[in-house]
Amino acid sequence: MITPADLRARAEALAGPLPPLLAAAEHLATTVLLGEHGRRRPGMGDEFWQYRPAQAGDEMRMVDWRRSARSDIHFVREKEWQAAQSVVIWVDRGQSMQFASSDTLQTKSLVARTIALATAVLLTRGGERVGLADNSLPPRSGELQLLRLAEALSQDDETTEYGAPETRGMIAHSRAVFLSDFLGDISPARAALTKAADKGVKGALVQVLDPAEEAFPYDGRTIFESVGGTIRFETQKARDLRDRYLDRLAERKEELRSLARLTGWQYEVHHTDHSATAALLWLYQAMDRVH
Template sequence: MISAAALRAHAEGLAEALPPLLAEAEHLAQAVLLGEHGRRRAGLGDEFWQYRPTHSGDEARMIDWRRSARSDAHFVREKEWQAAQSVLLWVDDAASMGFSGASDHPPKVQRARVLALALAVLLTRGGERVGLLGSDLPPRRGQHQILRLTEALGRELSPSDYGVPATRGMPPHSRAVFLSDFLGDLAPIETALAEAADRGVKGALVQVLDPAEEAFPFDGRTIFESMGGSLRHETLKAGDLRGRYLARLAERKARLADLARVTGWHYSAHHTGEGAQGALLWIYRALERGR
């Protein structure tokens, strides 16, 4: 059993580290006006959603006689379509996501976490379940889940240079969002999308990049080193590499877009020099299109 002192220390640590992330996510979510009904739908499930008047073709066994007795009309007790309301998030926590090319740009991981948490806020307001892949947070709804997500997203970065999506725990026919710079080996991404497609899971790939990674503003003598320290390259003429770098980046984006297309997903690139609101709205609409 955890001691009171240890519990207090843990709570104080959370109080110091988590509110800024959650506050930024809440502010971002508030800026996106999506209406009060969200994406909830009637369907197969075991939890009550709403009552509705009977329609032509409804069977007598579908009528909720207790509710109908309180009025002159007959009502059907609808339940939620649970599978379609589970949304799984994967936020890359590898070392490469800690990069920022300028003091006025947030690290990539900070932007990815804010987008993921703001999306979770919007989805839970619409009654949907949200979970975090690669953690012990299966899809759930409610404010307690938001707090759990905030805590999980506030953890230290992994020492690995590049991240690999976790796919374990994806419910069939659910939705998923992967946020990463996708600068590592793309084979694991391809495998993850294939596994998701086999389960009927559709979603969105969001490639989060720093403006320096988009423009390659380097010239002269430059030392390039991966955030994890496993890769290092020194050149006296960095400017000569710009054309080849930009071509390879364009090829990578095209490949990600193709992978998304063939698996029924959607792809978008977002860089940290832009506002986050447009990216959040795009993700939300991508989940709508992926129904």
């Protein structure tokens, strides 16, 4: 039989590596909302939400006669929707996400992971079930699940240059969140969202970019090398590439935006030199918009 001391030791061993990421996510989450996840909509539940005028088709048993007695019309008492939803998260762990153009900036990977875990904090504390899209951690609720998520998101990166969105953990008619720079081959993202649409899964894409990837501030002789070292290109006139690069980046953004629109998802760009609070607030609200 396990003793309280053994249990505490195991818990401390589990939580030991996690505080930096989890603490950052907790802090970020508190800047967006204190309290429950905003699910303010009518539906099945126990909590009163609002009164509304009775409409054709409403049954007489739905009318609140006490409230209606104070008016010339009948009112229906609506409950607040409280059904827990399952949300799966995928964060790109490809080598490209380790890029940071300055020592003063966090890597795209760290920013994406922090936003992902902060989103999980908000959703979990709102009663939702959260897991990982690769099926390694099925959606569950509770504080222990946050520790599991923090542990999973703290693991080492993939050896591939660019990650591919996972869909194995998607549950029909659930929701999903993908965070990546989406700078590699777009085919995996297109396939993942198509599969999601077939399952009735809606969600949000967050494209995380370093400011240098957005502005291309390079001039003269420049050696471009991927983080994983698999791609290397040298030029004497980097500025001559700027317009073509920016055109390609704009095309990629439009591809992602169109893909999201066609599959019922939301799309947003976040730059690592901007406050993560704005990205988290957008993502938090997007989870309500994709119901």
